[in-house]
Amino acid sequence: MPKTKKVGITGRYGTRYGTKARKQVKTILENLKKPHKCPQCATKAVKRISVGVWSCKKCGLTFTGGAYLPVTPLGKEKGRIIDTLTYGSETEK
Template identity: 50%
Template structure:
């Protein structure tokens, strides 16, 4: 009897591409899809119910709060740094 393989375990959601496009590209696609399909904490109510509605549009399924964020994550690194600098300037006053 043949040993059973773990098909699709390495390529995850990008397994639909088969052997095309190269391993690195498929891995990057799988990572982005994993991040974009995850649920995140709502900035308004704090529940872990924020899901991606469309490109850069995020919506909380609990309180209905809708906001713009990054394409694949609700909060971008640039947005975080802007908030940090705003916080510092407000503390300095």
């Protein structure tokens, strides 16, 4: 299957499923496959084992996260809200 610069990782799908769907999958897959930083040892060795389950190959830490990303933008926001509720407003910190 041809893997060009334009189609990249979605070269495996050939001409199937339409351009728009392939482009959307391309961004998701590229972000999924790129190395992610471990929250414990800060090494870029985090891989996805299952949907939402991530594991660090170096320190063996297994944690939950987003389906396609270890930390989603919404998950970051959630953490910020929890911090605010626990430790008071952001300005008080």
